Amino acid sequence: MSDISTKYLSLELENPVLIASSPLTSDIKGLVRCQDAGAGAVVLKSIFEEQIESQVEGEVLANEQYLAHSDAASYFEAVSKDYYVNRYLDLLRQAKKELSIPVIASINCTNLSTWVDYIHVFEEAGADALELNYYPIAADADTDGRTVDRRAVEFATRVRQAATKPVSIKIGYKYSSLANIIRSMDLAGVDGLVLFNRFFRPDIDIESMTLSQAANPLSSSHEYAESLRWIGLMSGEVKCDLCASTGIHSGDTVIKMLLAGAAAVQVCTAAMKDISVVGRMCDDLRSWMDRHGLDDVASFRGRLAQENMSQGGLWERTQYIKRLLGE
Numbered sequence: 001m002s003d004i005s006t007k008y009l010s011l012e013l014e015n016p017v018l019i020a021s022s023p024l025t026s027d028i029k030g031l032v033r034c035q036d037a038g039a040g041a042v043v044l045k046s047i048f049e050e051q052i053e054s055q056v057e058g059e060v061l062a063n064e065q066y067l068a069h070s071d072a073a074s075y076f077e078a079v080s081k082d083y084y085v086n087r088y089l090d091l092l093r094q095a096k097k098e099l100s101i102p103v104i105a106s107i108n109c110t111n112l113s114t115w116v117d118y119i120h121v122f123e124e125a126g127a128d129a130l131e132l133n134y135y136p137i138a139a140d141a142d143t144d145g146r147t148v149d150r151r152a153v154e155f156a157t158r159v160r161q162a163a164t165k166p167v168s169i170k171i172g173y174k175y176s177s178l179a180n181i182i183r184s185m186d187l188a189g190v191d192g193l194v195l196f197n198r199f200f201r202p203d204i205d206i207e208s209m210t211l212s213q214a215a216n217p218l219s220s221s222h223e224y225a226e227s228l229r230w231i232g233l234m235s236g237e238v239k240c241d242l243c244a245s246t247g248i249h250s251g252d253t254v255i256k257m258l259l260a261g262a263a264a265v266q267v268c269t270a271a272m273k274d275i276s277v278v279g280r281m282c283d284d285l286r287s288w289m290d291r292h293g294l295d296d297v298a299s300f301r302g303r304l305a306q307e308n309m310s311q312g313g314l315w316e317r318t319q320y321i322k323r324l325l326g327e
């Protein structure tokens, strides 16, 4: 039988299907379910600095009458923050104790110094690797695109220097030159890039006239195209591992991502709907490899990456493909 093991972020994985950072990976019961379903690794639900800040702020306000002394307020604030971070660390330690598959911690911060602090504590708590959920919103009209890009690359350089374990950065695709950002982050030395996150978007509830979260945070099965294209375009150009994320709902899509050059894939929506999809994806991958006489993942990974194709330009010119197909 074909061997579907792979290497991602220097970690040996039994298969390339990871469970993405999501509600499935937010407690130990969910994490054990992911492993039992056959996941190659898990990415813990992100710890969000902003969420901790706002929770702590709420608690400080609720306890205002007991915190009249300013030192008491800052002491309370520090203890509360530690409480939330420790809860995450407990989950990480428990996961490392109970799971045999690699456990990747996921971090989302607003301040660079907090990113670095969290990297250190999560490494100490035993994370096999770190995934940094990088999500700056370029909403300041005074900041030009060059500055946004420079900050992203500075971020990659700084976190790579700070970490001793493998580091991946999970990004969105809205950069003016995505190819340049991907290559610059690679040159900064990151071990992996996750292409791409699918960010929640705000909406408006017209009855309460308040902001709400966009109705459906879940992806559909044809949303994989953007990840596929950029993995196809960039996998031959970068040294770091590319991991596909968004719209991966079937074994066929896993195979496409590997052919384009992904080292692994992450699944969220499809696994939230039915965790047994992970086993089916692995079975489909194995039987496709058997059918094509492929012994291991290395023998075909990246076969259709732009660099390895005589007609690699097709990754860019989809209009041209349409003409060829006579549409």
Ligand SMILES: Cc1cc2nc3c(=O)[nH]c(=O)nc-3n(C[C@H](O)[C@H](O)[C@H](O)COP(=O)(O)O)c2cc1C
Pocket (backbone or CB within 6 Å): 020, 021, 022, 023, 045, 046, 047, 106, 133, 170, 196, 197, 198, 217, 218, 219, 220, 245, 246, 247, 248, 266, 267, 268, 269, 270
């Ligand atoms: C309910 C929900 C919660 C999520 N939470 C996180 C998170 O904490 N950190 C993160 O990096 N991505 C998070 N994501 C994004 C997923 O990890 C994934 O990148 C995205 O859903 C696209 O993959 P999919 O098409 O398989 O759903 C979340 C997604 C959903 C639906």
